[in-house]
Structure formats: structure tokens, C-alpha cells
Amino acid sequence: MNILEFTVLVWAGSVIAGLLGSLTGLGGGVVLVPLLTLFFKVDIRYAVGASLVSVIATSSGAAAAYVKEGFSNIRIGMFLEIATTIGALLGAFLATRVSGSVIATIFGLVLLYSAYLAGRPRVRHAFDDIADPLATRLKMNGSFPEAKGMRHYCVHRVPAGFSLMFGAGALSGLLGIGSGAVKVLAMDQAMRIPFKVSTTTSNFMIGVTAAASAGVYLNRGYIDPGLAMPVMLGVLAGSLVGTRILVKAETKWLRLVFSAIILLLGGQMLYNGLAGRI
Amino acid sequence: MRRFTRWTDQRVEDIIGNLLRTGVIFSAVVVFTGAVVYLARHGQATADYRSFRGEPSDLRHISGIVRDAFAFQGRGIIQLGLLLLIATPVARVAFSIFGFALEGDRMYATFTTIVLIILLYSLLGSSMS
Numbered sequence: 001m002n003i004l005e006f007t008v009l010v011w012a013g014s015v016i017a018g019l020l021g022s023l024t025g026l027g028g029g030v031v032l033v034p035l036l037t038l039f040f041k042v043d044i045r046y047a048v049g050a051s052l053v054s055v056i057a058t059s060s061g062a063a064a065a066y067v068k069e070g071f072s073n074i075r076i077g078m079f080l081e082i083a084t085t086i087g088a089l090l091g092a093f094l095a096t097r098v099s100g101s102v103i104a105t106i107f108g109l110v111l112l113y114s115a116y117l118a119g120r121p122r123v124r125h126a127f128d129d130i131a132d133p134l135a136t137r138l139k140m141n142g143s144f145p146e147a148k149g150m151r152h153y154c155v156h157r158v159p160a161g162f163s164l165m166f167g168a169g170a171l172s173g174l175l176g177i178g179s180g181a182v183k184v185l186a187m188d189q190a191m192r193i194p195f196k197v198s199t200t201t202s203n204f205m206i207g208v209t210a211a212a213s214a215g216v217y218l219n220r221g222y223i224d225p226g227l228a229m230p231v232m233l234g235v236l237a238g239s240l241v242g243t244r245i246l247v248k249a250e251t252k253w254l255r256l257v258f259s260a261i262i263l264l265l266g267g268q269m270l271y272n273g274l275a276g277r278i
Numbered sequence: 279m280r281r282f283t284r285w286t287d288q289r290v291e292d293i294i295g296n297l298l299r300t301g302v303i304f305s306a307v308v309v310f311t312g313a314v315v316y317l318a319r320h321g322q323a324t325a326d327y328r329s330f331r332g333e334p335s336d337l338r339h340i341s342g343i344v345r346d347a348f349a350f351q352g353r354g355i356i357q358l359g360l361l362l363l364i365a366t367p368v369a370r371v372a373f374s375i376f377g378f379a380l381e382g383d384r385m386y387a388t389f390t391t392i393v394l395i396i397l398l399y400s401l402l403g404s405s406m407s
Binding site for chain 2: 138
């Protein structure tokens with residue numbers, strides 16, 4: 001395959017990854033790295049580098065739209081970014097130490113877990129107004145617009161959320177994904193932040209988290225311009241189209257299909273990683 | 279007082295939203311320009327990403343990337359675009375420090391400064407270790 005053909009094919013695959021990622025809210029990175037390694041036979045270190053760059057593009061592009069709606073909580077995001085960026089830095093350094101097979105194996109496990117999370121119905125919890133002293137001191141409690149007017153919410157279990165965010169950052173740095181699912185899990189389930197606020201704030205944080213590991217990747221020579229170019233332009237185009245048609249699409253079915261794809265790719269990554277073929 | 283604070287928050291976030299969008303569009307244009315140059319010159323060569331060799335040192339560091347881009351090398355221009363993309367969230371964090379300071383929120387100005395230091399270390403300092 002010559003470079004022109006390779007570029008066009010990778011670009012097309014990235015458009016689909018970006019489209020699916022934004023429609024399901026799981027991000028393009030989770031399908032991109034398996035696509036590049038399993039299908040295009042790209043070394044996983046180049047794949048992770050290119051994916052990470054595209055994560056920054058989609059996060060920044062989408063966040064620009066979200067911040068205006070008033071859902072994201074900039075204080076929660078900024079405080080938790082201390083945890084995600086330290087985690088991301090550590091994850092990126094770890095990625096330069098371990099073999100490609102280890103990265104592929106962990107990637108496979110994360111994919112299988114993501115498929116499980118995406119397929120499972122979300123546990124709803126009633127959010128209360130009893131203020132947590134630490135969250136109050138950190139000025140995290142906030143409100144967001146609802147049909148009936150502004151709705152107030154209180155944040156809970158800050159240390160648990162902070163620790164989970166450290167893990168989310170480490171996974172992001174190690175695997176080149178946004179790990180939005182873990183971030184939402186930390187905010188929605190552990191810290192009891194309303195779902196809409198969790199998802200938009202998570203999206204806001206993903207770009208900063210990815211930037212923390214991207215520097216390490218760049219300095220270590222993992223970001224190849226020839227590969228990252230079609231990936232970044234493709235994912236960006238796909239996710240922009242995705243956010244436009246999001247309102248009309250039937251997301252429940254899409255999530256199911258996407259979970260099945262992730263399950264399949266996860267199994268493949270795990271198998272190839274354990275067999276030492278990646 | 280509280281209303282005033284919230285208004286400032288919203289205004290800072292609006293500016294940040296515009297900053298992010300401009301950064302992404304600008305970097306995408308630079309990457310695309312580099313792509314045209316790169317594909318026109320090297321499009322017929324064989325693509326090979328099967329084994330990891332790592333990028334040459336001039337594509338790993340800011341000064342080398344800028345030098346290559348201004349020498350009008352396709353890969354250098356693309357890498358400059360990617361560098362601008364990585365810099366976009368960093369600029370957003372830097373601007374947030376300014377925003378929090380403007381609101382008189384010292385605690386969050388400090389938190390944000392910590393995040394900025396981590397980001398700058400990754401981009402500038404991690405190559406030395």
C-alpha cells in the first residue's frame with residue numbers, strides 16, 4: 001500500500017470511528033486503536049500516539065459547544081484535572097517502559113469493561129441537598145438549567161472521585177484514549193453529580209488530560225505526522241457530523257451496536273496481546 | 279454578589295469556548311496544509327508502520343518542529359499543526375488562571391496553576407529525563 005492509499009483509508013476509518021464515538025458518547029479512541037493495530041497492522045505505540053492527538057481535537061471541538069450551555073462545572077473539572085493530569089503523565093511514562101503486548105492486553109480488558117458499562121442500564125440515584133463539608137469548602141456545589149428553572153446539586157465523596165480520576169488519567173496516558181467512561185463513572189456514581197453535568201464536565205477535562213500525556217508522547221517520538229494527520233482530520237470530521245445528527249438519532253440501538261463492536265475488538269486485542277502478536 | 283460571580287464564570291467560559299474552537303480550527307488548517315505538501319511529495323512511497331522506530335529528533339521537540347515547518351517540509355508542517363492542537367488545552371488552562379484571579383478566587387487560581395505546571399512539564403521538561 002502506498003502512502004496516499006493508506007492515508008485515504010485511515011482517514012475514512014477515522015471518520016467512522018469519530019462518528020460512532022460522538023453518537024454513543026464513548027469517544028473515538030476506543031475503536032481507533034484496535035482499528036489501526038488489528039486492521040492496518042500499525043505498531044501500537046504509533047496508534048496510541050495518533051489516537052491521543054485525535055482525542056484532544058474532539059474534546060476541544062465539543063467542549064466549545066458545551067460550555068455555552070451552562071452544564072459543565074469548571075471548578076469540579078479544574079480540581080479533578082490535578083488528578084487526571086498527574087495520572088496521565090504517569091501513564092505515558094509507563095507506556096514508554098512496557099512492551100506493546102502489555103499495552104494491547106490492558107487495552108483489551110478496558111474495552112471489555114467499557115462494553116459491559118455501555119450495555120448496562122445506568123443506575124439512577126436521587127441526588128440530595130445535604131452538603132458535604134469538603135465539597136463545600138472546595139466550592140464545588142452548583143446548579144444547572146432545567147425545564148423548571150435552575151436546579152441545585154451537591155457534590156459528595158470528593159476523595160473517592162479524585163482517586164478514580166487519577167486512574168482515568170493513567171489509562172488515558174497509557175492507552176491513548178479519553179477514558180470518558182471512567183471519568184463519568186467517577187463523577188456520576190462516586191461523587192453523585194447529575195449525569196448531564198458529569199458528561200459535559202468530563203468532555204471538558206478529556207482534552208487537558210490528553211494534553212498532559214501528549215507532551216511525553218511527542219518527546220518520545222510516538223506521534224508520527226503521517227499517521228496522526230488522517231486520524232486527527234478524520235475523527236474531527238466524524239465527530240462534528242455526529243454532534244449535528246445526535247438529536248435525531250436513536251441512541252439506544254446505536255449504543256447496543258457499539259457495545260457489540262467494542263466487545264469484539266476487546267476480545268481481539270486481548271487475544272493478540274496475550275499471544276504476543278501485537 | 280453571588281449573581282455577579284456566576285456571571286463572570288459564564289463570561290470566562292464563553293471566552294474559553296471560543297478559544298478552544300479557534301485553536302482546533304487553526305490547527306486543523308495547518309495539518310491539512312502539511313498533508314497536501316506531504317502527499318504531493320511522498321504519496322507514492324510505501325506506507326510502513328508495522329515496526330516502531332520512533333520519530334527523528336527534529337520532529338520530537340518544539341524548536342525542531344518549527345524549523346522543519348518553516349523549511350516547508352510536509353511532515354514538519356503537520357507536526358506544527360499537531361503541536362498547536364496540543365497547546366490549545368494548555369492555553370485554556372492558562373486563561374482559566376487569569377479568570378479565577380479576576381474573580382478573586384485564590385484557591386482555584388492555585389489549583390489551576392498546578393495543572394498548568396504539570397502540562398508544561400510534560401511538553402517541555404519530560405524530554406530531559
